[in-house]
Every structure is written in C-alpha cells, then in structure tokens.
Amino acid sequence: MQVRFEDVTMRFNDKVVLDRINFTLPSQELISFLGPSGCGKSTTLYLISGLLEATSGHIYFDDQDVTKLDPVKREVGLVFQNYALYPHMTVLDNIMFPLKMAKVPKKERVETAKRMAELTHIADQLDKFPRQLSGGQQQRVAISRALSKSPDILLMDEPLSNLDARLRVEMREEIRRIQQETGVTTVFVTHDQEEALSIADHVMVLDKGEIQQMSDPVTLYRQPKNLFVAKFIGSPAINTFTKTSPALNPQASLAGLNWTTLGIRPEHFKFTQVGQHLIQGVISRIEQVGKDITFHVQADHEHFVVSDLNATQLQAGDQIYLTADLDHIQAFDAQGQAVSLNDSAGAITDLQESVSQVEEADQAHE
Known part of the structure; x- marks a missing residue:
C-alpha cells in the first residue's frame, strides 16, 4: 500500500514539529525514516498509524483519505521500541492477541500465530513467557504479533535500539528478510544511519521537522541535496x-x-x-x-x-x-x-x- 502526505503539519501547543511536509512512500518497499533526535521521524510514524492526528493537511493510503480515520480501521501493524509484550501471556497468546480482539475464531488464531512464528523463526518458543526470551526473541514476537493481522503497512519505531550490537545486525537482516517475504509496505524509524542504509529501499532524511532528502541509499550517499545530508550520512x-x-x-x-x-x-x-x-x-x-x-x-x-x-x-x-x-x-x-x-x-x-x-x-x- 502506498502512503502519501500532502501539506501535513503537526504542532504541539506552539511548537511546530512537522512543517507542511509532502512525500509518497512506495508500495511494498522498506522505507527508513532517518534523522537526529527530535527531527520529527517518530511523529511522522504515529501520524501514519493514527495514534496522532495532524494539525493540518491530508494523509492518504493509496487513494483513501485516512486523515481522520480511527487507528483500528487503518489496518497497520505497529512495533514499539520497548516491544510492549504482555508479560502474563505466552508467546503464542501474545501473537494471537490482536486476532482475539478482532474476534477471529480460535482455530484460525492459532494457525495464523504459528505461521507468523515460523516466519520469524520463533516456532520453538511458543510456550514461553516474554521474561524467558532474549531481546532478539522478544523483538521477533513483537513483529509476529504486528504481522498477525495481515496489515497493509508495518510501522517500526526504533525497533533495535534496546539490542546489543551483534543482535542489532542480526535483527536488521531478519527485518529485511521478513519484509521481502511478506511484501508489506514497511516503515522503519531509526537514528542509526548504518541500519537505515543497509536494509532500506528508500531513506527519508528529516531535520527540524522538514524533509531534507528522500532517495535510495546509494544516491543519498553520492548525491546529497544539501550540506546537512552530506554531513549526516557517512562514517567517517x-x-x-x-x-x-x-x-x-x-x-x-x-x-x-x-x-x-x-x-x-x-x-x-x-x-x-x-x-x-x-x-x-x-x-x-x-x-x-x-x-x-x-x-x-x-x-x-x-x-x-x-x-x-x-x-x-x-x-x-x-x-x-x-x-x-x-x-x-x-x-x-x-x-x-x-x-x-x-x-x-x-x-x-x-x-x-x-x-x-x-x-x-x-x-x-x-
């Protein structure tokens, strides 16, 4: 599904977080939102999810205006930075929970949850509780739960920030694999340029509530549109x-x-x-x-x-x-x-x- 912003502004009291931004996210691709802390990337993600409502402007999923649409009806999956798993539920129950809330029959819930667990390589962990899992395994449970609803869009807010360096590399490759296998339009928010450039089809760089550049990773590195992007991208x-x-x-x-x-x-x-x-x-x-x-x-x-x-x-x-x-x-x-x-x-x-x-x-x- 394609996501389009038209002149979207977001204000919190007198502070302008996003200033009349316009962009189109291609369907069935993995897009990273990249930028320094406070640049507006997470705010943009939550506007797509419906958890925040734009001050002005319009948001479209394909040709449907979803600016005022309830988050539940937007058919998006959301993976938070802290995973937000239910500690009293098993892995299986955590994955099935959105389907239970949607009143999907139990047999279908179990089949879907097991299929998602196979996709994310945690099928052997279904009887465990979150406290018994590593950080990487908890992340896989969160992704499985988000995908269980067959969302049109998968949104991930700094999903790897709580993992150690080795797990971060492993999980970003897993996220890329899962996105390619499912074909779901995926938005990945990060402040880590290595994460963004290594797995994304397109990267959108933000600073101070404005889009600095959106392009494929190679173009972003070789042909930055301005000095901010040139300095922000690349190590050294x-x-x-x-x-x-x-x-x-x-x-x-x-x-x-x-x-x-x-x-x-x-x-x-x-x-x-x-x-x-x-x-x-x-x-x-x-x-x-x-x-x-x-x-x-x-x-x-x-x-x-x-x-x-x-x-x-x-x-x-x-x-x-x-x-x-x-x-x-x-x-x-x-x-x-x-x-x-x-x-x-x-x-x-x-x-x-x-x-x-x-x-x-x-x-x-x-």
Whole structure:
C-alpha cells in the first residue's frame, strides 16, 4: 500500500514539529525514516498509524483519505521500541492477541500465530513467557504479533535500539528478510544511519521537522541535496573545506569556481604532486583497525580524515598532497544547497583550451 502526505503539519501547543511536509512512500518497499533526535521521524510514524492526528493537511493510503480515520480501521501493524509484550501471556497468546480482539475464531488464531512464528523463526518458543526470551526473541514476537493481522503497512519505531550490537545486525537482516517475504509496505524509524542504509529501499532524511532528502541509499550517499545530508550520512563523516581553508590550494582551478563549501569523503582522496594538489596537510595520526587504515591530517587549525590510501610507508609528520576526481567532489552554496561543479569546470576547461589555441597561433605566427 502506498502512503502519501500532502501539506501535513503537526504542532504541539506552539511548537511546530512537522512543517507542511509532502512525500509518497512506495508500495511494498522498506522505507527508513532517518534523522537526529527530535527531527520529527517518530511523529511522522504515529501520524501514519493514527495514534496522532495532524494539525493540518491530508494523509492518504493509496487513494483513501485516512486523515481522520480511527487507528483500528487503518489496518497497520505497529512495533514499539520497548516491544510492549504482555508479560502474563505466552508467546503464542501474545501473537494471537490482536486476532482475539478482532474476534477471529480460535482455530484460525492459532494457525495464523504459528505461521507468523515460523516466519520469524520463533516456532520453538511458543510456550514461553516474554521474561524467558532474549531481546532478539522478544523483538521477533513483537513483529509476529504486528504481522498477525495481515496489515497493509508495518510501522517500526526504533525497533533495535534496546539490542546489543551483534543482535542489532542480526535483527536488521531478519527485518529485511521478513519484509521481502511478506511484501508489506514497511516503515522503519531509526537514528542509526548504518541500519537505515543497509536494509532500506528508500531513506527519508528529516531535520527540524522538514524533509531534507528522500532517495535510495546509494544516491543519498553520492548525491546529497544539501550540506546537512552530506554531513549526516557517512562514517567517517565527509570532510568539508571553504575558500579560506588552510588545507585548500588557492591556485587550484576548483578554487575559482562558484561554491561556498566543498565536501570530499575520506575514501575519495588521491595522491598527487605538489602544485597539482587541491588539498594538502600533515599527517598527525595514523589509525589502523584490522585492514582499514585512517590518516588524520592537519593543516594549521583544520583537521580532516583520509582513508583507503595505499600508502603503508607514510608516517605521522609526513606532508601529503591530495586531489579527487570531480565526480567525487560535492559542492554547496552559501545556503548549504548542492551546486554542480561540472558546468563551471567545463567553462574553465573551454577557456584554458581557447588560451592554448591563441598561444599556439601566436607561436606559429612568430
């Protein structure tokens, strides 16, 4: 099922949490809402569920306006951060509970619950109580219960935040598997970019109640629409330089183009010769974790990070000169919006070629 927001605003007293946001969530995909704490991602999730009512605007499921529709009638499944399992009920009874409330016959309830337990790999835990389960198993019970109603949309609010690192990786892969097997439109709220980028078909990045960008994970990383997205996505974080950065070579052709901030990811730097460099600095520290080597580089007061350089001979204190391919350099204007370097770079190239042609003509004439 497709979800569509049209000019949706959400206010709590005088505070605007969401400001006239518009988006469409594709049907049968896994979409992550990603952003810092307080950005509005959980509020958006609860507006979809009906647990919150929008201050203004309209919410559609396919072509049906559900803005005022009761949550029970929206046919959504909701998985909370704390799982919200009933401690006095067995796993089987927890999964069956929504069906019992819907007055589904007991035989059908049991069959459905067992099928959901098979899907989430907890069929051997049906007689246990929540306190007897690990965090990952409790999460599977919560997902099974949400899916037992055959919802059109599955909503998950920070579902992995209470798990340890190893279980988080395991469960996010399980969530992806379950979504692909069921085909249910799934919304996954998280502040962890690794979770969002690793399992989602599309990621919607929010900040301060506004949508910054919504795209597939690869586009989000390679073509951020603004400086916030560029800085928020990626680990290590993107390196940023201004026209006055001490690391920037003022004689480089890019220095004369129309931009305010340049962004270069650590893995996109390449060695070059002095004079042909865009960025320079002195290695202050070398960090190695397994096969991954990260160079921390200093230029006066400015610090940036370089990785994936095949240079085991480098040592702290070495001066290095770096550049990057134009396609791997991201540029932003004074408002933090992405700008293209290709047009300006092309104009400079054309000018340089014209100057060269004039010089060659003068030499020939002499």
